[in-house]
Amino acid sequence: MPNQQEVAISKHIVKRLGERGVEETMASLFPVDCQTCNRSLAGTTMALVVTDMMVFARAALHHRRCHKSEWNDSGMVSSAGGATLSHxxxxxxxxxxxxxxxxxxxxxxxxxxxxxxxxxxxxxxxxxxxxxxxxxxxxxxxxxxxxxxxxxxxxxxxxxxxxxxxxxxxxxxxxxxxxxxxxxxxxxxxxxxxxxxxxxxxxxxxxxxxxxxxxxxxxxxxxxxxxxxxxxxxxEKQPRQPAPSNPAKTGTTYLLHRSPRHLAVGPLLGHNPAALSPEQAQQWAEQVIGCETMIGWDSTIGGEPASGWFNIDFLSVAQYVLMQYPDGWRVLRTLSRVAGAGGAETDTEAKVWADKVVKFKDQVTGLQWTPGPTPDGAITLYAVA
Structure with missing residues (x-):
């Protein structure tokens, strides 16, 4: 880092990035505001936090009192929300x-x-x-x-x-x-x-x-x-470049779910318009998924209704989310999910994040996201590949 301010760097970050990676990362970071509390980093001990978001990773500076130094590859990302990044x-x-x-x-x-x-x-x-x-x-x-x-x-x-x-x-x-x-x-x-x-x-x-x-x-x-x-x-006086032609359609519907506490994207596996209880919906979702090695349903974010329920196949490590919508229940296979906004404070930022994930995981590009049925307290966008 261009200055000599004290910064804590966990041994897991050093192991993952290597000495050259740590050196390059720190040389690219400039302490202004904490990425947790948004207060000044001047004169404080900082912590380097690296969040592995599967497609890429994000390295950020925090007060050590706000966040310990760690490599987070849990698939869950905590976000305080708000604009904390300086330019x-x-x-x-x-x-x-x-x-x-x-x-x-x-x-x-x-x-x-x-x-x-x-x-x-x-x-x-x-x-x-x-x-x-x-x-x-x-x-x-x-x-x-x-x-x-x-x-x-x-x-x-x-x-x-x-x-x-x-x-x-x-x-x-x-x-x-x-x-x-x-x-x-x-x-x-x-x-x-x-x-x-x-x-x-x-x-x-x-x-x-x-x-x-x-x-x-x-x-x-x-x-x-x-x-x-x-x-x-x-x-304005120059001719615009023609837009690229749309890729061939596959018929797969992708769902992008965004709330202040939960961000997820993945292909839609099923929709059930019936008035099911959560237990009935979970049984239906398991039939749609067709997997007998699930670890069991759990609330995705502390029981928040808009976040639904989460499950995982312990053999394939495939992840699934079940959510209740105004027109019934939907289950999707999640390509990626994070707790909090995940750096996507707006719909456009969420779309950019989702496009990267879908391209990396499913080699699908050219998605056109449009609004659709959504739970209270969340925003859901849909795209057909």
Whole structure:
């Protein structure tokens, strides 16, 4: 980590990440606010917590008094809710060589670290964990080989100028706008160039003092993505790329369940509109599942009605959730489930999470989530593959 503040790291994290993985993770985290209580981490002893979410892992900083250091691979994720993750921006100017023309120009940069106290981790082919930027940025068209970039714009991102700054909007899921102060000289260059060079990185905190060499070094870091983002008025004059065609349908219905205390996704196995008691519904669900090695039904989240009941096959380790809806009972095989919001505070964030899980587990993409019947206190979205 860029500072010497004391941090507790459990031996299980060191074993899973390895020394190189721990070093890279800590070098990518910057203590601002605790990811449990959202209070300042300054001057405190911190704890590193890694949550294994099957598709990826998430490493985050907490007060040691709020959360012990651990590697959580239980399949259950506790979340305090609320926006606790900090981001920072900066608008430097940097000499830049256009890869297409060879021309050297003073380029307006938009430097963004989208998460200071928490980062995603992903394993490579050698099972080594590495820090990974959110897929929102690669999906928009940002790339690693920044030195070879031309001024061909990325998709799903635009810049707008204000009287005293510049606003960058990522338009793909989850949509978000980052607003940063910028002086008139910078804004004039943005107008003249028709956009900014966006640099998204976990390699540094933009609040720190930077030199041109620092930025050039960051561009070569695997924790960095970059791309040309046009002004909104410039983008409006450009033809949009055609949307990809829909994949072939399989007929499988996926269910995404989200409440303040429970997040789950998986294929729907059955729907029973009858007015069954919980015990009758559990017997029906077992018949639908067709498995005789279940460990027994238990409330998923402390008896919360909207969370339903959970069961597992101790031989295959397949997991199932049974929930009561206004139009009857539904049972699904859960590909992943977490306690709490799981980092998905909105429907769009939940959709992004669900899409990653379904793609990883079932190799299914292109899901279009729509609202449907849902228990009180929850939101349920449906998609047909």
């Amino acid at each position: 920072r921006m900066r608008t430097p100017m940097l000499p830049w060589t256009n890869a297409s023309t060879g021309e050297v120009v003073m380029q307006p940069m938009y430097l963004l670290n989208p998460g200071l106290e928490a980062v995603f981790l992903e394993r490579d082919a050698d099972e080594q964990w590495h820090v990974k930027l959110p897929t929102q940025f690669t999906a928009a068209g940002l790339v690693h080989d920044a030195r070879q970039l031309s001024e061909r714009p990325v998709q799903e991102a635009t810049v707008r100028l204000a009287d005293d700054g510049v606003a960058l909007t990522m338009e793909n899921l989850p949509p978000q706008t980052y607003v940063c102060d910028a002086d008139e000289a910078y804004r004039e260059q943005v107008r003249a160039r028709g956009g900014v060079m966006l640099i998204v990185t976990h390699a540094l905190n933009p609040d720190t003092m930077l030199h041109g060499d620092d930025l050039l070094q960051v561009l070569d870091d695997h924790r960095t993505l970059a791309g040309w983002v046009p002004l909104a008025e410039v983008r």
